[in-house]
Amino acid sequence: MDRLALFKESLPSLISGLAITLKITLFSLIIAIILGLIFGLMNISKKKSIKSIAVVYIDLIRGTPLLVQAFFIYFGLPMVSGVRIDPMVAGVVALSLNAGAYMAEIFRGGIQGVDNGQMEAARSLGLSYSTAMVKVVIPQAIRKMIPAIINQFIISLKDTSILSVIGIRELTQSGQIIIARTYQAFDLWLMVGVMYLVVITLLSILSKNLERSLSYDQSKRTAKAFWKLKSA
Incomplete structure (x- = not known):
């Protein structure tokens, strides 16, 4: 089979x-952002018990490979619970938990990167800690x-390519199936x-454009603040 014919046959x-692949990644990222925000806030909590839970989750997930996590969820949990888990569900859960631990560190770093004066100013205006965090600190951190x-x-x-081992027919698994039929490994x-x-x-x-756009917006706001102070 020539390459053009192989390409036309394999493309769909x-x-x-x-x-x-994109669906799993998108769903997993949405869940991971929620987990990241929750555990990121827990990780900066002043209560040791709450912080300890976040640290255990982050260290446990970051300290084990995604492959092991996927196997544990797909093969391990059903053996204990007796309930079979759909490969897609297991894949999304494994990827969400994995990305969530890294998101937690991103949120922790972002929140701690906001100047402490922002929180102090918000609290001095009478806002509670949680309100100040939601309305003042987190928007700046994001x-x-x-x-x-x-x-x-x-x-x-x-990382979704790893999930092919539990039977999810994502991009990598699709390629493997076609290779098994055509024996055209190099081209596939x-x-x-x-x-x-x-x-x-x-x-x-997209990431570079967003970063550039955010930097430009920040520069405009800084310039406006400067001219306001100068004209005052």
């Missing part, structure tokens, strides 16, 4: 696999975290690699 299956969040999206997107892996590269390159461009 690979695009279907890519769609599943601006700094957006590039890191997109970078984690890219990492999670690549080249196609799969190019598809990953295109998506990740687009995300990288």
